[in-house]
Amino acid sequence: MKRFLSALLVYFIALQAKAQLTPFELSKDKNYTATYPEVIDYYQKLNKLYPQQMRLINYGTTDVGKPLTLIVLSKDKVFDPTLIKKQNKRVLLINNGIHPGEPEGIDASMMLVRDMLKNNALPKDVVICLIALYNIDGSLNRGLSRVNQNGPSAYGFRGNYRNLDLNRDFIKADSRNALTFTQILTTWKPEIFLDNHTSDGADYQYVMTLIETQKDKQNPILADYTTKTLTPYLYSKMKKSGYEMIPYGAGEEGLPDSGIVSFLETPRFATGFTAQHNIISYITETHMLKPFDKRVYATYDFMQHLIEINQRDAKLVGELKRKADEDVSKQKTFAMGWAVDNSRVDTITFKGYEAKYKTSEVSGLQRLYYDRDKPYTKTIKYFNSYKVTATADKPLAYVIPQAWGKIIDLFKLNGVQMKQLAHDTTLKLQIYYIADYKTAPRPFEGHYMHSGVKLNPVDMPVKFYSGDYVVYTNQPINRYIVETLEPQGVDSFFTWNFFDSMLSEKEYFSDYVFEDIAADLIKKDPSIKQKLEEAKKNDPKLAQSAEAQLFWVYRNSPYFEKTFLRYPLGRILTETKLDLK
Structure with missing residues (x-):
């Protein structure tokens, strides 16, 4: 009987362990990303197992009529954003699935949430907020769309229900998704933000590339910390994890050998928008041609390292955010536009594949391809400065x-x-x-x-x-x-x-009526006539058009609408x- 009960216990433990596996982990070749219903169902079941340190909070709605689900993890079981700030804890916000065809963050987050809860590994001074799946609309439109990408077997579409690219919508906020995201952002007030993506572009040896808030566009107080401490830490830890990174952009402006231009994420993008809120921001870009499972695990590791350093530097990050807010409150001059500063060029070590050309079977002309049997390591230019x-x-x-x-x-x-x-x-x-x-x-x-x-x-x-x-x-x-x-x-x-x-x-004139009014204006104010003659000398087309001259007088008259x-x-x-x- 004891053996039977013992075997039964082992069976139920194994059953529970299997129940906590994600759809990605349960798939035969780990080339599967969870659907929206599977994502929500998984988190709901996980919440029943760990109700004390986990909350599922639905916010607002999206263009497809479904709310955004925020997963909140708090070691001290505090889920009041105001109280969390009073306790001087940091908030890390992670966004997944803004482009559902780039779904690594969705599956990696499901595993990470489970593992942190299961292993009692939540950070003490950091509350973690994860948007389970941001572009629900595009995720429901499931099939094949990213022809250049190596898996998963099926995924969502980039455009949402209104065919908007949600990662261009944060300032104009045409979508309900963007409005709801902003509600989450201003409610939880994160100090650090991460948006998980998949890249395109050239082929190279790296599984993951990284975009950070461009240092010359970022608040200097935050840029000093990210440039000298946070970003180098992430690069170092990812290398030790087996997922060495480079900055995003290799091959975006030509072959990688020509150099990498750091990406300028203006406020239309998620991280450009969060930078306006003085939030330290990153985008992971796993490489489209690497196997899906490696991309998921690389994303998992990156999030883990970001959490680790956020916990390590929790007090410092909070103080830097306070100083940046104070600095921006007093700031007098603001940048309205930026361009690459080609006079300031860095170099980085780049591990790529040799680019070659062969005859296209489609056009019969020359086509580019990368020879994975010819890997190389070389020093290339890195344009990481903007003016x-x-x-x-x-x-x-x-x-x-x-x-x-x-x-x-x-x-x-x-x-x-x-x-x-x-x-x-x-x-x-x-x-x-x-x-x-x-x-x-x-x-x-x-x-x-x-x-x-x-x-x-x-x-x-x-x-x-x-x-x-x-x-x-x-x-x-x-x-x-x-x-x-x-x-x-x-x-x-x-x-x-x-x-x-x-x-x-909104207003105009009838020619035959205004002719007499215009003539009277010129008589009463000879300066109008003088200015008209000067304008005619400078513009031959004006001199040859009676209609244009009449309109010129109208625009310089008291009758022209001042608005x-x-x-x-x-x-x-x-x-x-x-x-x-």
Whole structure:
């Protein structure tokens, strides 16, 4: 009887152990990634086994109507974000499946959560938050889409239910996914963020490459720590784990031999967006041609090492975040654009495969391939420095008319502190007129983006109304405020077409009526006639067109609408007494 009970116990233990295996681990060749229902079911079952130190919290919704599920792990069983901050604990946020065809993080996180709970290995000073699967929409659209990729056997599609690339959506926030992500971000206030991906590009020997917040774009206080301490630690630990890394980008600008250009993740990307919140941010990019199981295990190891150093440097990371927030609150000048600085070039050791050419069986012409029988190690150039191409000085405050509701909603969601005017009032402040801009001929992620913006700042009185918003630029979130509101910003709200209605005229004139009015204007103000003659000398087409000359007079008359090309936000530059609610 005792033998029977003992055997039965062993059986049930084995059964429970098998029940904790992920779909990836249970698959025959480990070339399988869990479906969305399998992911949620797995975490729900795991939560029943470890209810004390694990929570599943559903947030908001996504474009497909399902909530984002956040897995929260807390050794001390505290799941109140406010209390966690009061206890001076760090928060690490990990995002998985923003591109469901790059699913390593989904499966690696499932194993990592189980192992930390099972082995009582949760860090004492770090609360870990994992978004189980971000692009639920794309994950449900399961099949084959990434033709260049070596497994898994089936996976989701890059575009979500609205066919948006969610890793281009964080500033414009067209998707419900992005709105919900921001809710999670501002609720938990992580100090470190990780987004798990799979790369494309050249073939080489590495299983994993890495993107970090570009050092010249990152807050200097954080950049000093990541450059000298955190990033070298991750590279060292991954090498010891058997997954030596290099920076992402080999072959993105040609063959790897030509060098690697560090990736510039502007605010449209997850890590560029979190950098605006003064969060240390990383993206893992496992190599598409390596076996899926190796990519999963490499992602597992990276997350483990990131947790380890976050625990080791928990107090330091918290202090650096506090200092960075304080620094940004006082910062006066902000970068609006960046470009690679080719005058500053580093070198790195690169392990690649020899690039060769042979006749294509499709075209009959020469085609590129990488010969894995010819590995090499060589020193290549690494372009890891960027220079600022445009800047903007912050005003004392911005005034945002309440009519621009989406901006107000996004500012509230991002934790921007705002006040409202108590009464209708006329303020003398600085207003931009859009002097010039270019618009892309084709849409990008649903928008015809603007660039090359030139501004004409004018000091003038403007009428604002009770309920309009005042945003003072003395906040830790200043980067988000200034980089979105200054029109010349690479990912500003103007760039993403939030203000396109101001780019078209609403009033016009009838030629035959305005002819007499224009003639009277010229008689009463000879300077108009003089300026017109000068304009005709400089523009032959104007001189030959009666219609164009009439329009020129109209544009220089009191009748021309003053709101055309006028940026609707005001910039308060000096101390101004405001009656606020």
